[in-house]
Amino acid sequence: MKFDIRDSARYEQFSRRTAIMGFGTASIFAGLASRMYFLQVIEGEQYRQMADDNRVNRRMVAPLRGRIFDRFGVELASNTQNLQVMLIAEDTNDINETLEDIAAVVPLSASRRQRIAREIKRKRKFVPVMIAENLTWEQFARINVRAPDLPGIVANIGDVRHYPFEGRLAHVLGYVARVSERDLQENDDPLLQLPGFRIGKSGLEKSLDLELRGSTGTSHVEVNAYGRVIRELDRKEGDAGRDLVLTLDMGLQNFIYDRLEGKSAAVVVMDVKNGDLLGLAATPAFDPNDFTRGLSQAKWDKLRTDDMDPLVNKTIAGQFAPGSTFKIISALAGLESGQIDPDHTVYCGGKMRLGNREFHCWKRHGHGAMNLRNAIKNSCNVYFFEMAKRLGISDYAEMGKRFGIGELHDIGIPGAREGLMPTGNWKQAFRDEAWVKGDTLNTSIGQGFLLVTPLHQAVMTARLASGGFAVKPRLIKSLGEMASELEAPESMGLTKKWVDLVREGMIAVVNEPGGTAFGKKLRGKGLSMAGKTGTVQVRRITREERAAGVTKNEDLPWRRRDHGWFVGFGPTEAPRYAISVLVEHGGGGSAAAAPIGRDVMREVLLRDPSSRPAYSPSLEASLASGPRSGREA
């Protein structure tokens, strides 16, 4: 630019410096532009990813837990609607006033209010806080009607595990409950982090938890910087847990529970041919729904301190001496050893000497002359003592093993015990004492160290009833699409003649006058039963007491009364069902257990569950329409 100017020297210097500044400005702007290019073009993809990470939250969608059915499709564990009220703090006008309004419909205890207040404080203001769960329809409806006047109150329908048969399957199914801190440490499934999520804590719910749980669904939501959800971007439902079908017949199970009312007892009913467990009952029980909803301390303490151990699944975890029911195994041990002639008679005078010890028969004045069949029928101890004198403990142990004694029968429920089939080695190792002949005598009548569970007893009986096949118990019929395999049971290698003889003895027990369970005979077309009773002494009977006359069970405190056993099968001609009955501290097997055994067997035979068509979940699935949707938590 050229123009006339008075201070041209100053102007020229100024314009030079201005030009320099112009260059500076241009380069700075170029620098800014290249930085923008760098951030937005070269590194743009990376920042786009980071922006998405900022705004998109992955949320889990809880899958529906697999349901559990009995063999005929009766629902044993279901997911029911859980009517809930939640509160969003930031939307309320006044939190306390709103809670008052809710309390008018759903009572809120002081401690509950405290917990709500704590949670509101801890969580961010737009996060819903659970006020009350498991409302009745009436409460839910009243809250819904009032909802427009109660800003911040959200009435929600979630789902919760429900056990319609309550305690009657408590020991089989177990229960689900809230996830504990320890569960979180041991298990890294992100589902467990969901508020209100529940996992299996006992029973099949625990052992099959992963299969029943299903897989997590995901939903992507857009959130703002404060974590508030703006909208859902997409959603993928999880796979519902697999449905479980059990071998149980719930009708039978109900009958058994009704029959056992008030007793501390256990009953196992098993299909002799395929091992299907049709009934599996232990009393007393507890209501698993209490655990799912959250058990009160008082209720928990009551369960824990109850003498009758309602928390113990006596069918698989209650170990007792088998008592005289073990004579089934003793008889076969003797017969198979070849050293016992079943027709040979032994005179029972009520007691027998071995060295300087006296071994007593349960019948004070003795049974007189006994052959094997009558010894079983009358449950004569002296006969079996005589037999034990000639046999070794290994004969009993070997036969006991064949019948599954001392073996863990895994039917899927955690906590099963294996019982104990004692041997010389075992005694040396665990008691540091040598095996003596007296031990063998005690073992032969099912006392001493022997331990079995009601399940062992049922398996033993089923194996005998099947004619000597190693039937294995089975509780899980199918899981999802998978049916559990049914393999034909292996032969136990017993001589048919001897098996038939023992079975005959058992038929006599129930059906012949003088049998220990005579009078429990089943009457009616096609109804018949064989059995064996057993009585387990809990206390030691002193010489003095024996002399004065043994105190009757009714006169003893509950804890010191005998355990009563009954095992049986029916129908007698073509055995299909085996049962075992234990009545803890119920008195002798004949009086306490056999009547229950008879009633249960009659019911089993009348229902005949094994010959009725079973439920097929795959067929059911093809009939059901539409996918089962999950719940978002």
Place this chain on the structure above:
Amino acid sequence: MSFVYGQTGREVPFLQKLREINWLLILTVTAISLIGIAMLYSTSTTPVGPAGEPATRGSFDPWASRQLIRFGFGLVVLLAIGLVDIRLWMKLAYPAYGVALILLLAVEFYGVTGMGAQRWVELPVVGITLQPSEIMKIAMVLALARYIHGLGDGDISHLKSLAPAVVIIILPAVLVLRQPDLGTALLLLAGGFIILFLAGLSWRILGGVGVLGVVGAIIGWQFLQDYQKQRVLTFLDPESDPLGTGYHILQAKIAMGSGGVFGKGYLQGTQSQLNFLPEKHTDFIFTMLSEELGLMGGLFLLVLYLMILARGTSIALSSRNHFGRLVAMGVMATFLLYIVINTAMVMGLVPVVGVPLPLVSYGGTAMMTILFGLGLVMSVHIHRDIEIPVTSAGFW
């Protein structure tokens, strides 16, 4: 009509002033301000509530509408100032500087504390709250220009000539630093320094000041407030503290980077609409613009800024009086510093200091300062042919 050499005492007729108004400058300023208002409209977003009420993306409330009113008012101020004779501004230079200095001192003693720093002062009679440091940005340019104009052929590099100029710069900078407001203090120092540079300060002194600046920065570090140190440290390594002080820088970079070439679309910026971006209506508005309008939008804004800078520079170069040249370039320097510091800050090139993006960021005071300054540039333009004798530059 051309002006003849030596028309010292001439007055420019009012009508001619109106005709001389530089409409291109006004148009560019308006364009930038409207972009800013559009961004402020996009900023006002309410998210979806829990009940699912629809989101309202974009709103004139609360920022865009107010900014529009201020801009309208500011544009009138710009024109009014532009029409005032440049010689009057020169006469007012020292008194304005003096008043600004007194107000800064008033802040020191009676200031209203806001956001951890004393930056505001309430005028006792009128009841207006003022930010004297903003006034000083203009007043210092005027005072320096007047002083240098008065030097005539005297060499600014002589100690005798330089010392008063340095005092004019240092005095307000120190007072502002004590508020504490490091950003504005640096702006004042840098702005003053640029004016001295344009006035012909010798390269030797410029180099010396450069060395002094480095040494001063090292010593000055000791006197920084903790939060200021923290800002510098975080700037050096923002990812070290992504949820604390580094959060702003990181989120700004994410916002800008994710915008890409063409942006996510107006009202569609996730970083800004979902509130990940802090201070998006004030200091970080450029990141929001870059996120929604992309590299193209950002470059377009920078080009508009460059047009103003180029216009201002050509106005300075066409002025027949040194006062006017220095005022125009002084205002341009301040303008440039605002732009550069703000954009470099949000791009993670310099530490986070509270400097708004001129004409775009929400804020009345900053906008008034800029428009007032541009008004002076307009005045320089309109009165470019007026010569002002050196002698008239003495103290008033």
